[in-house]
Amino acid sequence: MNSELSAANANSETPWLRRILLWILPIVVVGIAVYIYGSAGRFVSTDNAYLQQDRVDVAPQVSGNVSEVYVGENTHVDAGQQVFRLDDAQLNIAVAGAEAKLSSARAEILSAQAAYREKVGELEVAKKTGELATRDFKRQKEMAERQLISASALDSADRSYQISTGAIGVLNLQLTQTAARLGGNPNLPIDDYGLVKSALADVARTHLDLSRALIKAPQSGIVSHLPKVGTRVDIGKPAFAIVTDGSLWVEANFKETDLEWVRPGQSVTVDIDTYSQHRWKGHVQSIAQATGAEFSLLPAQNASGNWVKVVQRIPVRIALDRSKDDPPLRDGMSAVVEIDTGPHTRFDRWFGRSH
Numbered sequence: 339m340n341s342e343l344s345a346a347n348a349n350s351e352t353p354w355l356r357r358i359l360l361w362i363l364p365i366v367v368v369g370i371a372v373y374i375y376g377s378a379g380r381f382v383s384t385d386n387a388y389l390q391q392d393r394v395d396v397a398p399q400v401s402g403n404v405s406e407v408y409v410g411e412n413t414h415v416d417a418g419q420q421v422f423r424l425d426d427a428q429l430n431i432a433v434a435g436a437e438a439k440l441s442s443a444r445a446e447i448l449s450a451q452a453a454y455r456e457k458v459g460e461l462e463v464a465k466k467t468g469e470l471a472t473r474d475f476k477r478q479k480e481m482a483e484r485q486l487i488s489a490s491a492l493d494s495a496d497r498s499y500q501i502s503t504g505a506i507g508v509l510n511l512q513l514t515q516t517a518a519r520l521g522g523n524p525n526l527p528i529d530d531y532g533l534v535k536s537a538l539a540d541v542a543r544t545h546l547d548l549s550r551a552l553i554k555a556p557q558s559g560i561v562s563h564l565p566k567v568g569t570r571v572d573i574g575k576p577a578f579a580i581v582t583d584g585s586l587w588v589e590a591n592f593k594e595t596d597l598e599w600v601r602p603g604q605s606v607t608v609d610i611d612t613y614s615q616h617r618w619k620g621h622v623q624s625i626a627q628a629t630g631a632e633f634s635l636l637p638a639q640n641a642s643g644n645w646v647k648v649v650q651r652i653p654v655r656i657a658l659d660r661s662k663d664d665p666p667l668r669d670g671m672s673a674v675v676e677i678d679t680g681p682h683t684r685f686d687r688w689f690g691r692s693h
Contacts (some may be wrong), residue, residue, distance in 0.1 A: 340682070343480040346474050348617075361545060367493055371565075379559065380678065380679055380680065381599065381676050381677065381678055381679070382592065382596040382597075382599075382676070382677050382679060383674065383675060383676040383677070384590050384591065384592050384593070384596070384674070384675055385672070385673075385674045385675075386590065386591040386592075387588055387589065387590035387591065387608075387656075387667060387672070387673040387674065387675040388588070388589055388590045388670055388671065388672055388673060389586060389587075389610070389667055389668065389670060389671040389673060390501050390586070390587050390588065390669060390670075391581050391582060391585050391586050391669040392581075392582045392588075393579055393580065393581050393582070393586040393669065394556055394559070394579065394582060395558055395576035395578075395579050396421075396553065396556060396576060396577055396578055396579065396580060397573070397575055397576045397577060398424065398550065398553055398571050398572075398573060398577055399547075399550045399572050399573060400424065400429065400547050400550045400551060400573060401570070401571065401572045401573050402425050402426070402428075402429075402551060402570075402571065403424065403425045403568060403569065403570050403571075404422050404424060404425075404565045404566065404567050404568060404569045404571060405423050405424060405425045405426075405567065406422060406423040406567065406568075407421070407422040407564060407566070407567060407664075408420045408421060408422060408423075409422075409484065409499055409561055409564070410564075411561070411562060411563075411564050412560055412561070412562055413560070413561060414558070414559070414560055414561075415555040415558065415559065415560075415561050415580070416555065416558050417555055417556065417557050417558045418554050418555065419554060419555045420552060420553075420554055421553050421555055421561065421564070421578065422553050422564070422565065422577075423551060423552050423553070424551040424552075424553070424571070426548055426549075426551040428531070429544065429547050429548040429551055430548065432544045432547065432548075433541070433544040433545060433548055435540040435541075435544075435647060436537070436540040436543070436544040439543055440534070440537035440538060440540070440541050442535075442537075443531075443533045443534045443536070443537040444528050444529075444534055446533060447528050447531050447533060447534055450516060450519045450524075451520065451524055453516050454513065454516040454517060454520060454524045455524075457509060457512050457513040458513065460509050461506065461509040461510065461513060463500065464505045464506045464509050465506060467502050467505075467624050470502075472502075480645055496498070506633065518596065541676060553577065553586035555580060556580070557580055557582045558582065558583045559580040559581050559582040559583050559584075560580065560581045561578055561579070561580055562578065562580075562581065563576075563578050563579050564578045564612045565577050565578065570666075572667055581669050586658060586660070586667055586669075587623065587655055587656060587657055587658065588608055588620065588648060588655075588656040588658060588673055588675060589653050589654070589655060589656075590653070590654045590656055590673070590675040591630060591651040591652070591654075592651065592652055592654055593649050593650075593651060593652075594649060594650045594651070594652055595649060597625065597652060597654075599679035599680065600621065600622060600625065600654065600675045600677055600679055601679075602621075602622050602623060602624055602625065603621055603622060604621060604622045604677055604678055604679060604680065605619065605620075605621055605677075605678045606619070606620040606622060606656050606676065606677050606678070607619060607620075607622055607675070607676045607678075608620055608656065608658060608674070608675055608676075609673060609674040610667065610671055610672070610673050611671065611673065611674070612665075612671055612672075613665050616664070616665060618658050618660070618664070619658075619659045620656045620657050620658040620659055621656070621657055621659075622654060622656055622677060623655045623656060623657040624654075624655045625652065625653075625654050625655075626652055626653040626654070626655075628652075629650040629651060629652050630650070630652070630653055631651075631652045654675075654677075656675060661672070674678065
C-alpha cells in the first residue's frame, strides 16, 4: 500500500520537473547567454597588428663602386655618421677638368677685356688721325679752289680723309663685338661674367659630386642591408636602410564592424608575441581615413555581377607608453591589441542608444 502511494507521488512530480527541464531551464540559459553577449562589446581586439618603425632607404646621389665600409651590419649610427665611401678617382678627374675650364674661362675674359681696352685706344688714335685728316682735307680743298695746289694733292688729302673715317667705323664695330663678348659691360669683375659663372657652377657641381662619394647616415638608427666592398651602387637605387630611433608604434588592422565606438585617445592594451610575460599600455593615436584595400596597387572593383561582400580592414595607429625597463622591440613584431572603447555594449547598438 505504501509503495503504491510513493509511486503515485513520484508520477505527480515528474511532469513539473519535465516542464522545468524542457522549458524553463533553456529559457534561463538563453537569457543568460543573451545578457552576457549583449552586455559585452566594450573591448575590441585583433591579432592582425604589427610593430612599425620609420625606415629610411638611403640611395647614393652618385654612382660608383664601394671602396670602404665604416660600420657593421645591424649597428647603431648617429645622424651624419660616415657609413661607406665610393671610389672617387673619376670624380677627382672631373673636378680637375672643371677647374681647368674655369681657369680657361677667366683667361678668355681677361683677354677680351684687354682686347676691348686695346680697341678703345686704337679708336682714340683713329679719331685724332681722322681729325687731322679732316682739317688737312679742308685746307687742301680751299687751296685747290684757289688753284694753289694740283688736283692730285687734293685727291691724296681726300683719300687720307676717307681712310681715317673708314678706320673709325671699323674700330667702332670691333669695339661693339668685343663688348658683346663681355656681356655689354666690360668693367664687371671677372667672376660676374656668364662664361665664368658657368665654369664656376661646373666646379661646384663636381665638388658636390665628390663630397657625395662619402655616404653618411641621414638619421640616427640601426643600419641594415649594407653593401660590401667592391659592390656597384647606382644613383637613385637604395644602398642600405636605417630603422630610425624613437619612432615606434603599433599598426592594428581592425574589422570595419569593430570600429563603431573606437576613437583617438582611448586606452589600449598591447601584447607582443615575443614577450608573453610583458604587457604594454598605449592609446589610439589615429584611425586611417581609408581601408587597407584602397591603398593597394590595384584596389578591388566591385562593379561586377559576381560580387561577394567582404569585411574590410581599417588600419588604426596606436602609440605605446614605453619605459626604460621595457624589453627591446623591433620593427615587424606581431602583437595582439585590445581597445577599451568606454561604456559601450552591444545593447547600445541593438536599441539605438549612444553615449
